Amino acid sequence: MSAREQSSTAVFLYRNYRYLVISGLTVLAFAVNLSGILVGVTVILSHVFYFPIIVAAYWYPRRGLLFSACIAMAYGLIFVSFAPMDYLLGVATVSRMLFFVLIGGVVSLLSSKLRQSEQQLHDIIEFLPDATFAISDEGAVIAWNRAMEEMTGVLKEEILGKSDYAYSVPFYDERRPILADLILKDNPETEKRYPFVRRESGRIISEIFIPRLRGGKGAHLRIAATALIDSDGNVCGAIESIRDITDRILTASALKNASSRLNTIAGIIRLDLAKTLAVLYGRLSVGVMKFNDPEVLSFIDGLKRSVDGVQRQIEISRVFRDIGADPPAWQQVQPAINDAISKLGCKNATFGIWTERLEVFGDPNLPTAFYHILYYYLKDQAGPVRVVATYKVLENRCRILLEVTGPGVIVAPGGESLFAQWNERSGYGLYLAHEILAITNMAITENAVAGKVAGCEIVLPPEGYRITGWRV
Amino acid sequence: MNATGRDNNNLPVYLDDDLPVIRELRSDEFSYANEVWRDYHETTGDPATDRVFAVFTAGRIVSLARCRWHPDGYEVDGIFTPDTFRHRGYSRMAVAALVEACHNEDLYMHSVLHLTGFYTKFGFAPIEEKDLPPTIRDRYTWATGNLEGAEVRPMKRPAGL
Structure with missing residues (x-):
């Protein structure tokens, strides 16, 4: 034959x-x-x-x-x-x-x-949007989906059943262990080939730039590998999922560059303004010493209040830059409000802050939010007022109530646009507070009683508050 | 120690060198309140259902007031000032703090008859026993509908500052 x-x-x-x-x-x-x-x-x-x-x-x-x-x-x-x-x-x-x-x-x-x-x-597996393949515990390719074919140009018929790290060739142009192999066997040498390797809930995650993908232009990939488990609970293989995050990386990079330039310009302007304001404050102080005429002194005092307003706007612009820069965290409400009060320097107000056991999940700039809210409600108060901060627990929500009361309290409802981007009465301060709170889904609305109570309420999402020791 | 004035109930108000501090207790401070309450029907606070307000002088609790959550309402009780600290307005401070902190809710209480006037100053008003939320009313079932005989009177403070 x-x-x-x-x-x-x-x-x-x-x-x-x-x-x-x-x-x-x-x-x-x-x-x-x-x-x-x-x-x-x-x-x-x-x-x-x-x-x-x-x-x-x-x-x-x-x-x-x-x-x-x-x-x-x-x-x-x-x-x-x-x-x-x-x-x-x-x-x-x-x-x-x-x-x-x-x-x-x-x-x-x-x-x-x-x-x-x-x-x-x-x-x-075949129709997963992410490129996905699986290998057996012996390293043979047992699945290779359509997205994988599109990403690498290698058809499943060409690679299914192949072993000896054949699956690494389309990415790295050589046969070598990749992230999925770390599921089957720890290998520090393999880990070193990735910029970072993170383990999360049984998954191994990394990101890497592969120059030969996208027709040689290169692609940023986010890779996640996890174990395939048999009915006895033993690892019988590994599955690796690959997502092309090039567009996201490029967008983030562009935004970061733009943000960096804007921050640099804003920083320069802030510095120049601060210097100018320092000179202005100095001249106002000299003016107070130089003149005795009550009318002139009153005029100077008005000027100083205007300069204070400019100073505050500069501070607002600085905080806007910082919003979201640090991750949110659980924070005690009482110190946050007390911190805001200490910066107010308000002489005609007394405070009843009754939020001792309340904690909220919020941006680190939470005290700044309280500062601008309280500043808004106190700035026009001529007579003595009392500021009361309390909370009310509903079914699965919680509201923080900030109320200003007193015999001569001035209640001037701000309308629906009070917390909008620009409001004639509140400037940018309340919008800043609104944005700080919105990061963790806290909502703020005005809550006034005509002639009696000025104030607002902050609605906390169910997962965004806790009261230490309180019934669940 | 000299009387420095009179409060709304015409009681003398004394002020120590250490000014009183009024605040709500944290849950880890409830055990301190329980020690003070030992002389007051052995009352205890439970962080799961209670908010406790205390007046401190020189770092020690001199007066307490408790607001307890019930499924159908909030009850004020546990208002207590040890004998050695009485007649200095501390109870008034503790109750004022509680009322301000919990003003978002309707508050109920069983007041001993001779103190109903005191609580009226804080917005409480006498009500019929049947107007108490059932869970709060049940605490005095031993009086079998004769709260006057037990020398207590149900009171209610509607929500609001």
Whole structure:
């Protein structure tokens, strides 16, 4: 036989080995049973038929029932043709035939369900938006989805079943362990190849720039690898998911550059303004010493209040820059409000701050938010007032109430635009407070009672507050 | 120690060198209040349901007031000043703090008869026993509908400053 003939035979055997196995087992079962009948053995040997029935039903679930029925019929024919006629033997033969059909049907059904489940899993991986592949515990590629094909240009037919780190070649142009391999085996050398490797809830996460992707332009990838676990809880492989975050990185970089330039310009302007204001404050102080005329002094005092306003706007612009720069954290409300009060320097107000056990999840600039809220409600108060800060727990929410009361309290509702970007009465201060609170989904609204109470309420989201020791 | 004035109830007000500090207790400070309350029907505070307001002088608790959450309302009780610190206005400070801190809720209480005038100053008004929230009313079921006989009177303070 020539080499070519040998090769074509091998291909035939490979493609049809299932048919060959089932045929072989069927012939064997018939041979054994026919021989048995001829020598008078009519029990036990019929079980041999279960081998071709089970194998056929497992491999070909849609035809398993038909196959087992054919086997049963053929088995019956053998008995009718070669076995002695006997009532009990006939009953036993019919029952065996029924069992053949039953076993074939049950295995077909189970196999069919298993196939459906496998297909669903395959579809889930196949249509994941992120490029995803999986390897077995021996390092062979067992899944390679459509997004992976698009990202790397390597078709699944070309890579499925391959091992020896074949999956790393499309990315790194060499066979080497990658993030998924760290799931199967710790390797410090592999970790060193990534800018960072973070472990989170059983996942290994990293980000890397791959120069050869995107037609040689390079791509920033976020990679996450996790273990495949078998029914016994053992690691039987690893799955790696890859997301192209190039656009996001470029956008973030552009925003950072723009923000940096703006901050630099704003910083320069703030510094120049601060110097100018320092000179202005100095001249106002000289003016106070130089003049005795009450009218002039009153005029100077008005000027000073205007300069204070400018100073405050500069401070607001600085805080705007810092909003969101540091992550939110749990903060006690009482010190935050007390901090704001200490900066107010308000002489005609007394305070009842009753938020001792309340904590909120908020931006670190929370005291600044309280400062601007209190400043707004106190700046126009001419007579003595009392500021009361309390909280009210509702079903699963909480409201902080800031109220200003007193015999001569001035209540001037600001309208719906009070916390908007610009308000004629509040300037940018309340908008700044609104933005600081909004970072962690706190909402602020005005809550005034005409002629009696000026103030507002801050609504805290269910997950955004806690009262130490209070019932849950 | 000299009387330095009279309060709204015409009681003498004394002021030590250490000015009183009034604040709500943190949950980890409830045990200090429980020690003070030992002489007051062995009352105890529970951080899960109570807000406790205390007056301090020289770092020690001299008066207490408690606002307890019930499923159907808030009850004020546990207003207590140890004998050695009485007649200096500390109870008034503690109750004033509680009322201001909890003014968002309707507040209920059982006042002993001779103090109803005191609580009226804080906005409490006598009510019928049947107007108490059931859970709060049930605390005095032993009086079997005769609270006057038990020398207590139900009172209510509507929410508001």
